Amino acid sequence: MTVTDLYRGYIDCLNSQDWARLHRFVHDEVHHNSERVGLSGYREMLERDFREIPDLYFDVQLLISEPPFIASRIQFHCTPRGTFFGLPINGKKVSFSENVFYEFLDDRIRNVWSVIDKAAIAAQL
Incomplete structure (x- = not known):
């Protein structure tokens, strides 16, 4: 399985809020923006995001893969x-x-x- 396949599985896991499968895609020692949050902290962050944004949906617009790296542009409405x-x-x-x-x-x-485009959000208010 390629990292692209793994990434698409991860996005499907998020969009279906299938937290029981998150460990298949996210390392136990995951870091977010250079801070070690671990799998449990990462899951808590995602669950909080879905509580605060009930209609949250990760729509991948651009995906570039150079293993072991993925670059993605995700659109949200x-x-x-x-x-x-x-x-x-x-x-x-x-x-x-x-x-x-x-x-x-x-x-x-x-x-x-x-990196989230906060300026785009502010411009809509």
């Missing part, structure tokens, strides 16, 4: 509750993108570097 990235969204529909890079180790995501 969603309705966050309350405050989102410090912005008063309060149920307004917003669209934005995330540019995210992954490093795989032993066929699982070991490092995640994520």
